[in-house]
Amino acid sequence: MINEILQAIIFPGVLFTIAMGFLFDWLDRKTAARMQGRIGPKITGPSGILQPLADFLKLLFKEEIIPSHADRVIFLFAPALYFLAPLLSMLFIPIIGPTPLAGFEFDLLAILFLLAYAAFVVTILSYSSASSFTTIATGRLVLQYVSYEIPLVLAIITAALYSRSLSVEGIVASQSTLWNILVMPFAFGVYIIALMAELEKPPFDIPSAKTEIVAGWLTEFSGRALSFLKLTKEVGYVFGSALAVSLFLGGGLGPEVAAVPPPVLYFVYFMVKLLLVGFLIFVLKTALARIKIGQATELFWKILTPVSLAQIAFVLVLIQGGVLVAT
Amino acid sequence: MLERLATWSRKRSPWVFHINASSCNGCDIELVASLTPLYDIERFGAILVPSPRHADVLIVTGTVNAQTKDRLRRVYEQVPEPKHVIALGACAAAGGVFKGCYNVGQGVQDVIPVDMFIPGCPPRPEAIMYGVLKLLGEVK
Ligand code: SF4
Numbered sequence: 301m302i303n304e305i306l307q308a309i310i311f312p313g314v315l316f317t318i319a320m321g322f323l324f325d326w327l328d329r330k331t332a333a334r335m336q337g338r339i340g341p342k343i344t345g346p347s348g349i350l351q352p353l354a355d356f357l358k359l360l361f362k363e364e365i366i367p368s369h370a371d372r373v374i375f376l377f378a379p380a381l382y383f384l385a386p387l388l389s390m391l392f393i394p395i396i397g398p399t400p401l402a403g404f405e406f407d408l409l410a411i412l413f414l415l416a417y418a419a420f421v422v423t424i425l426s427y428s429s430a431s432s433f434t435t436i437a438t439g440r441l442v443l444q445y446v447s448y449e450i451p452l453v454l455a456i457i458t459a460a461l462y463s464r465s466l467s468v469e470g471i472v473a474s475q476s477t478l479w480n481i482l483v484m485p486f487a488f489g490v491y492i493i494a495l496m497a498e499l500e501k502p503p504f505d506i507p508s509a510k511t512e513i514v515a516g517w518l519t520e521f522s523g524r525a526l527s528f529l530k531l532t533k534e535v536g537y538v539f540g541s542a543l544a545v546s547l548f549l550g551g552g553l554g555p556e557v558a559a560v561p562p563p564v565l566y567f568v569y570f571m572v573k574l575l576l577v578g579f580l581i582f583v584l585k586t587a588l589a590r591i592k593i594g595q596a597t598e599l600f601w602k603i604l605t606p607v608s609l610a611q612i613a614f615v616l617v618l619i620q621g622g623v624l625v626a627t
Numbered sequence: 628m629l630e631r632l633a634t635w636s637r638k639r640s641p642w643v644f645h646i647n648a649s650s651c652n653g654c655d656i657e658l659v660a661s662l663t664p665l666y667d668i669e670r671f672g673a674i675l676v677p678s679p680r681h682a683d684v685l686i687v688t689g690t691v692n693a694q695t696k697d698r699l700r701r702v703y704e705q706v707p708e709p710k711h712v713i714a715l716g717a718c719a720a721a722g723g724v725f726k727g728c729y730n731v732g733q734g735v736q737d738v739i740p741v742d743m744f745i746p747g748c749p750p751r752p753e754a755i756m757y758g759v760l761k762l763l764g765e766v767k
Binding site: 329333336337338339340341342343344348350351353354355356357358361362363364365510514515518519520521522523526 | 632633635636637639640642663664667669670671672676677678680681683705707708709
């Protein structure tokens, strides 16, 4: 019992997830800096690795301003509600062994629910601050959400269909011989693009467009609320990549090494894949520039939705034909 | 203990909001230059933030005139405590080349409290970085 509580709180639970969020933020800034020929964070800890922690603490110790016409209750409590979404979702991902901390038979549906929940909380959060910039941002946020959600869910469903399981654990277990990405490369691509839209990374940083609407829906937040919103985004980054690893890249599965105990090996494989997916997103986000909201909707509805439907049809044909069926 | 943690984090993460209070754009270009690969002020954790509510350091460029006075004060009030103000360039310090114009005051310190002046017309990026770091050294 004690052991499980410790696992949930420290490793691989909440604290580990938060630490990974900081690590991802640092890697993100370092990669962007290197690609632009800069150095990036340097003096805070070795190579600036503590920079995200310093940012977080500084915001925590700062004054929090509540705009006079904001909805106080939502404005104060919704950041914590938002923070819960990726943190809870992370408990369904197997990290140090084939069984996740809190998995059950239909946990993929719970993850889909938490994705929708996060989008809903952001929307009311953004509306609650009631300034003209956040109002524009809310419109864009909702439009972007209805655009990317269909391809995102279709891509996730493709993996579930092929592995014939609605739990992340089952999907990972079914990939012991063949990773899903080899069967459904397009679903993986669609998932990554939709994930970038969900995380509001360029080219989909439309709801938080710096040069157009100040800081988008984050404009009115300061101090504690801002620190949690930023942390949530970073943890969401980790969770999105971890889900990609579990659904398409075989989770922590990999060739066995006799000398290393299985949980350590599982964790190492998982981390390597996680960082690779993260790195893919860092590079894409630095290389691309923002598109317009109409273009984003068009991309998702007119191109990526048909692509993911075609991918599903292809996978169904494979299953019906009895070729390459997952174990 | 908590105090020391707060001081440490404040020294390591100065987020900058830049407000152009009717400058000639010279100072602004030099400020942006300090973000470029050659100088890269992000090494010290400083980034340009888009909203004054996220900022720790307010950098004001340009001579404050009758038009920008109220706006500058309003932006200053939107920055959460603890906050610092840097007046960048000769104009921000005392009016610079525009001194004596019919709508120009005596610089930023007439309107809001200033923690540091960085002189020059425009100051070089090295000077800007030196100023920001010196200000951080004073942060308690
Ligand atoms: S100090 Fe010089 S460069 Fe800066 S705004 Fe004034 S005139 Fe322009």
